[in-house]
Amino acid sequence: MKKYPKETVVGFFVFLGLIAIIYMSVKLGDVQMFSDDHYHVKASFNDITGLRVKSPVEMMGVPIGYVTDINLDLKNQKAVLTLSIEKRIELLDDAIASVKTSGLIGDKYVKITPGGVGDPIEEGGMIIETESAIDIEDLISKYVFGKV
Structure with a gap:
């Protein structure tokens, strides 16, 4: 018993x-289970070296989302990112998306510079203005070999 x-x-x-x-x-x-507090926008870049899925998306140093998908547009020769942005953040169509490096290790993230006078970007919309990643190795090799 x-x-x-x-x-x-x-x-x-x-x-x-x-x-x-x-x-x-x-x-x-x-x-993110059972949550619907994000919307998705796309941005195309010439180079996203070092950026990964789940990399953070920041605006003014504050995390506002993350990268959900990375695809290749062979027709336009661009890398297309799908960004998941919090619904409380309203991006305008004159916002700028940049791939930046964080810290000494070189972790990459997407920085959004807010626009000022554009129309809001809807779900599934596109950020037109983008700045690709700067390749530090390429810059150093150009400096070393005198091609600056």
């Missing part, structure tokens, strides 16, 4: 452990 209470207690703690693992996986993985 005393065997069942021990098994019940062990089962209860195993269940709590599984719930804790699932919760931490969702929180640490930054999984």
Whole structure:
């Protein structure tokens, strides 16, 4: 008779452990489940070297979203990013998207410079003004070999 209470207690703690693992996986993985607080816009760049999916999107140093998809437009010879932006942020069609480097390690992120007088960009719209990533290795090699 005393065997069942021990098994019940062990089962209860195993269940709590599984719930804790699932919760931490969702929180640490930054999984967006059942949330509809972002909208998607696209931006095309000549070069996005070092940028990855889930790279942050910032405006004035504040994170406002992340990169959700990276594709190649072979017709126009451009890299096309899909950016997930918080709905509370309204981007205007004269906003500028730039690929920037953060810190000494060289993590890349997308910086949005807000526009001033344009129309709002709708869901699935396009940021027209873009600035590609600066390749530090290319600049150093040009300096070393005297092609500056």
